[in-house]
Amino acid sequence: MLLEIENLDVHYGRIQALHGISLSVGEGEIVALIGANGAGKSTTMRAISGLRRPSTGRITFGGEDITKMRPDRRVVAGICQAPEGRGIFSGMTVQENLFMGAYTRKRGAQLNADLDHVYMLFPRLKERRRQPGGTLSGGEQQMLAIGRALMSRPKLLLLDEPSMGLAPMLIAQIFQIILEIRDQGTTILLVEQNAQQALSRADRAYVMETGSITREGTGADLLVDPAVRDAYLGVA
Incomplete structure (x- = not known):
């Protein structure tokens, strides 16, 4: 197990x-x-x-x-968690929120590939990547919370x-x-x-x-x- x-x-x-x-x-x-x-x-x-x-x-x-x-x-x-209530950083952009999920990892080609993978799963996040997280709808914020957790692999x-x-x-x-x-x-x-x-x-x-x-x-x-x-x- x-x-x-x-x-x-x-x-x-x-x-x-x-x-x-x-x-x-x-x-x-x-x-x-x-x-x-x-x-x-x-x-x-x-x-x-x-x-x-x-x-x-x-x-x-x-x-x-x-x-x-x-x-x-x-x-x-x-182990990574997408918490109840989403817990996104409302003043940060969508992309900044996603990179926060990868805070334990070094920037590089693999990290960029993982970001592309999150955007493939959640195309709406790619469209909104420069918007503050606080401007997203509830559903988009949930996508962001899951995407941020996935960035830790x-x-x-x-x-x-x-x-x-x-x-x-x-x-x-x-x-x-x-x-x-x-x-x-x-x-x-x-x-x-x-x-x-x-x-x-x-x-x-x-x-x-x-x-x-x-x-x-x-x-x-x-x-x-x-x-x-x-x-x-x-x-x-």
Whole structure:
């Protein structure tokens, strides 16, 4: 497995946000993590990226224990996140935002080739490359957040709520691009409230409730699981 989480507890002060969760992501997979608001999905992402230190448990990436590794070293190791809320630099141009995603890398021909690759995935970003990031629409900002993460050449791309606030047509477009990114060799862990879209694309998925993982299986199996359909798909 590329990523393995074992018996992870995370606290915010006295409040326990994660209760002994275990999950894995295999190389070349899209793995989805679904659940209601406050279930612990984003906390899980922060623990993987190093922004939240676990109380107990272990995180292994590529066979190496990274539980205590600094966040910037995790980026170098191959983990990068497109955060919930996008987190773009509104005063910087689109292209400057993209280069910020490559801050651990040296400028050169390979970096320029990766920039061209992002522009191929997201032609709208190329059209807007000289505009400040803050002038983009919500969908364009989401494209920029994903593109910026790709500029670090991640082995594992963490996507936190990529469809949040987007129109249905844009949601379908974003998920199609997520499939393309996976097909081009990047492993993806996806946190998403839109369970229908996430499970339809995921190789495997986990369901989180109040800081614990309550179900796991293939995306196809969870799509037809009666409890999942009732709780997350609006189908009894």
